[in-house]
Amino acid sequence: MTSEPIPTRRYAEHVFMVNVFSNGPGGGNPAPIVVDAQQLDGEAMRAVAARHGHESAFVMPGRDGCDYQLRFFVPNHEMEMCGHATLGTIWLLDHLGELPQRTVSIATLSGPVQARIDDGQASVSQSRGRSTDVDDPAAVLDVLGLRPSDLLDYPVVNAATSRVKTLVPLRSIETLNGLRPDFARIEALCDAIGSTGLYPFAPVDPDTGAFSARQFPRSSGYPEDAATGIAAAALAWSAWDLGLTSTHRVVIQQGEAMGRPSQITVECDGDRCWLSGHAELIGETPL
Structure with missing residues (x-):
């Protein structure tokens, strides 16, 4: 020290x-x-x-x-x-x-x-991510205004390297950027599922580890976050574990729907990653 x-x-x-x-x-x-x-x-x-x-x-x-x-x-x-x-x-x-x-x-x-x-x-640094399936994904879809057909063939999960975020895998960036959540219901939903925020995402180019995402926090005092490193780390680990990408380096774009384009890089390093x-x-x- x-x-x-x-x-x-x-x-x-x-x-x-x-x-x-x-x-x-x-x-x-x-x-x-x-x-x-x-x-x-x-x-x-x-x-x-x-x-x-x-x-x-x-x-x-x-x-x-x-x-x-x-x-x-x-x-x-x-x-x-x-x-x-x-x-x-x-x-x-x-x-x-x-x-x-x-x-x-x-x-x-x-x-x-x-x-x-x-x-x-x-x-x-962040430690290796962990995740569990959300028991009631229909409630998450309802608050986000989504249909089951909007999802990729992967589960909605609570994932974390530190704070728990709910990862929602979407088929298209258009669906992601068009989301209009019911913000008044997000806090109660997050409390019910044990999450600190909803993190819907969509693949941009899985072969190069590129994804796009948005973050709707549980109760921070603002409705959306332009760049969320902790959620990006959780997404990177889930992408690696679920086989969404095989690259050791994931790049996540966030904030475009807010007019605040942001980019977060997450690199795997054994049992930890680096933001x-x-x-x-x-x-x-x-x-």
């Missing part, structure tokens, strides 16, 4: 906005990041997320042998893990010259992860 895991106090009153996973103009998922959050309690962190309207990350001193501890909040509550905010945090620390080494360990509520910088690009994508600093405000 590094002897000085938290940046100097000159950043204590700053919120940095890092855009992650952008794949074109207006794309990506912004993450408000506080790189020295030692003086903030949970309610203050949630207030930062609510003010900015995005999943936010807060850097704390390391614990359990890790270099850093990260806490994550959306406007409505704390989260166990957030892939794009973790990636954005490591990229930002490197950008500020505060990252102590190329690979660091991070404690999160969902367990420890590793993050690394390679040629200016950040990557975040990666573009990151850039787009703003800075007082805390």
Whole structure:
């Protein structure tokens, strides 16, 4: 563990906005990041997320042998893990010259992860995915406004590398982009099936590991997410396990239906995978 895991106090009153996973103009998922959050309690962190309207990350001193501890909040509550905010945090620390080494360990509520910088690009590890079939897929289809014929010949599953997402395999990108969910019913549905969000997806080119997806969170304070690293990791493992693709590298496009094109890369590395994508600093405000 590094002897000085938290940046100097000159950043204590700053919120940095890092855009992650952008794949074109207006794309990506912004993450408000506080790189020295030692003086903030949970309610203050949630207030930062609510003010900015995005999943936010807060850097704390390391614990359990890790270099850093990260806490994550959306406007409505704390989260166990957030892939794009973790990636954005490591990229930002490197950008500020505060990252102590190329690979660091991070404690999160969902367990420890590793993050690394390679040629200016950040990557975040996730453990091997796990999945179970959803007992009542008809309820999922109903909330999404789908028919059974819209599905590929694969099951609707709850899948996770950390937070559980419900993967819904669709036959076409047109069906995916045309979805009009009943947002008022998503939270109750997710509670009933033990999920934190619905992640319908469609193959773009299975031979090259290309997929397109959308994320409708259970209860985050906004109806749709432009780029969801944790869901992308779960989708990649399911695609490998179900034989949807044989490539070790999966590329997932998300956000097109929102006008916020995003791209997430997931690479298999034995019993773990690495999330990666573009990151850039787009703003800075007082805390």
